[in-house]
Amino acid sequence: MNSNNIVLRVEDIHKSFGDKEVLRGISFDVVKGETKVFIGPSGTGKSTLLRCINQLTIPDRGRVWLDDEEITNSGTRINYFRQKIGMVFQNYYLFDHLTALKNVELALLKVRGMNKEEAREKALTELRQVGLEDWADHYPAELSGGQAQRVSIARALAMDPEVILFDEPTSALDPELTREVLEVMKRLAQQGMTMLVVTHEMGFACSVATEILFMENGVVAERGTPDLLTHDPQFTRMKNFIGQFNSYRGG
Numbered sequence: 001m002n003s004n005n006i007v008l009r010v011e012d013i014h015k016s017f018g019d020k021e022v023l024r025g026i027s028f029d030v031v032k033g034e035t036k037v038f039i040g041p042s043g044t045g046k047s048t049l050l051r052c053i054n055q056l057t058i059p060d061r062g063r064v065w066l067d068d069e070e071i072t073n074s075g076t077r078i079n080y081f082r083q084k085i086g087m088v089f090q091n092y093y094l095f096d097h098l099t100a101l102k103n104v105e106l107a108l109l110k111v112r113g114m115n116k117e118e119a120r121e122k123a124l125t126e127l128r129q130v131g132l133e134d135w136a137d138h139y140p141a142e143l144s145g146g147q148a149q150r151v152s153i154a155r156a157l158a159m160d161p162e163v164i165l166f167d168e169p170t171s172a173l174d175p176e177l178t179r180e181v182l183e184v185m186k187r188l189a190q191q192g193m194t195m196l197v198v199t200h201e202m203g204f205a206c207s208v209a210t211e212i213l214f215m216e217n218g219v220v221a222e223r224g225t226p227d228l229l230t231h232d233p234q235f236t237r238m239k240n241f242i243g244q245f246n247s248y249r250g251g
């Protein structure tokens, strides 16, 4: 299946909670180095989709592949896949009692079995990558939201992931802090990181995305390159949504 440099394949994912059908058949391929951006109304299943990819939520139907291996039904191999598919959430999920450095080091020590010195060096490298090497010894409470989010990105990077999933990484941040996080993400994209990003930051989406997917009612209703979406009049539903969203945000 990997003939076209496809890193991740998502095939016909369905998920219901009770009698509510949240995902109704989502499929797409992700090529190495791509950034796919997902937008869409609240409750339309964007977070559920990301969680189904690394099996934090088990889909009812459909399959997910990383490289040539199926993730769905992979049993204990799922721990390996979760290392290879990094996840960055809106609320960072850092450990408050650990410094930035220790937050990044933790999985290197516990999951990857590095010794202290290796883990420290690797964690510092990743903190440097997100512009935070001088903040290594600070605790989350001493960091801005933007810095905390960058620590969580460094933590994901430390596992040398093949793909990183970002679920609204800036929606809890002020515009100034949003910018610094988006800049880090943009640089990662330019360096060839493969990323799936749920965000409403359309400036970021249009400048970084290889494709934008508009989700509505559990399906991908419209999808295309930023250029196509801007210039082709057929994408009415997505444009409507973005228009509403911008006026709601006062943007």
Ligand SMILES: Nc1ncnc2c1ncn2[C@@H]1O[C@H](COP(=O)(O)OP(=O)(O)OP(=O)(O)O)[C@@H](O)[C@H]1O
Pocket (backbone or CB within 6 Å): 017, 022, 040, 041, 042, 043, 044, 045, 046, 047, 048, 049
């Ligand atoms: N664990 C769960 N149990 C029951 N219902 C759930 C669960 N997780 C999500 N849902 C429901 O599934 C629907 C989709 O939720 P999801 O969080 O994926 O949407 P979203 O597109 O990410 O929304 P938002 O833009 O607000 O983040 C919602 O109606 C939500 O209440």
Ligand SMILES: [Mg+2]
Pocket (backbone or CB within 6 Å): 046, 047, 048, 167
């Ligand atoms: Mg969500």
